Amino acid sequence: MTAPLVPVAHGSRDPRSAATVRGLVERVRVQAPGIEVYESFLDLSEPRVTDVLRRLYAQGHRAAVVVPLLLGSAFHARVDLPALVTEVKAECPGFDVRVSEVLGVDPVLERVALARLSGAGLGPGDGVVVSAVGSSNAGANSAVADLAVRWEGELGLPVTEAFASAAQPDVPAAVARLRARGVRRIVVASWFLAPGLLPDRIAVHAREADRAVFVAEPLGTDPRVAAAVLHRYADVVTRIPL
Structure with a gap:
């Protein structure tokens, strides 16, 4: 069996x-x-x-x-x-x-998360926030930060991580990082499996920072x-x- x-x-x-x-x-x-x-x-x-x-x-x-x-x-x-x-x-x-x-952080799942950005029309002046839940475990947060570094190399755009809870940077701090690098439009990638309260929190904070923000769907x-x-x-x- x-x-x-x-x-x-x-x-x-x-x-x-x-x-x-x-x-x-x-x-x-x-x-x-x-x-x-x-x-x-x-x-x-x-x-x-x-x-x-x-x-x-x-x-x-x-x-x-x-x-x-x-x-x-x-x-x-x-x-x-x-x-x-x-x-x-x-x-x-x-x-x-x-x-x-x-x-x-599986390469296959990274491809799915990147595919969720297809509707954003990424281009010069854009910056990407990789949003994740956040943890008291430093290793889990570092894995998301490493993900952001890889994506920056792949996309050729500024990318940084942001966490919904328990870790920094939060969304406002992540947006400030990108603004300091000359980013004009914010695009939020979702490192979440499913919709819920924490992804919603990420979206609210992102829209407070940039009304034109694009917020990607979770992996789903x-x-x-x-x-x-x-x-x-x-x-x-x-x-x-x-």
């Missing part, structure tokens, strides 16, 4: 977020019809990952692969999720639950994101004993 795939997202009070995650998981199912796939969430949305795993165990599954739908490796990936998996395994003897790497349900989820699953499932 092939181990089920359990993508797990953070969860949000904004229903658009959970709807996007469910749409992405449906894309995964279409791309991998031979695998059982069950969406789940860490918090704020249903079903919770612990409930999904317990249900799979009760149905007779003895292994599962959890793929974190997270774009950074910070507290949720390093502490929250491992603790929840440990809790389930303590209750379910013999249940082999493996957790893959987060989606993270793009088939390339679904393929990245399946790649994370494939990296793990082959290590589970039959």
Whole structure:
């Protein structure tokens, strides 16, 4: 029996977020019809990952692969999720639950995020803000800063990072950085998986700084994101004993 795939997202009070995650998981199912796939969430949305795993165990599954739908490796990936998996395994003897790497700063996802800028008509005088959630984990923030450096080289335009919470620069500070470099129009790229409260906060602050700002959509349900989820699953499932 092939181990089920359990993508797990953070969860949000904004229903658009959970709807996007469910749409992405449906894309995964279409791309991998031979695998059982069950969406789940860490918090704020249903079903919770612990409930999904317990249900799979009760149905007779003895292994599962959890793929974190997270774009950074910070507290949720390093502490929250491992603790929840440990809790389930303590209750379910013999249940082999493996957790893959987060989606993270994957080149495929970078291409999706850059494609979201296609409607901006980038040109001379423009500058790009790569917007992300922000974290108390310096490494997660540095990964976004590195992303901005790569994009600046690729686009040939000024690029800087901005965070919605927990880290600096925020959007006003990022816009000030770009203005100091001669940028006339602000374009905001989205390093978010789904719409929600934090991407909305980014958009509000960006429009306060520049009424003509272009704000890109999150990565969403793009088939390339679904393929990245399946790649994370494939990296793990082959290590589970039959």
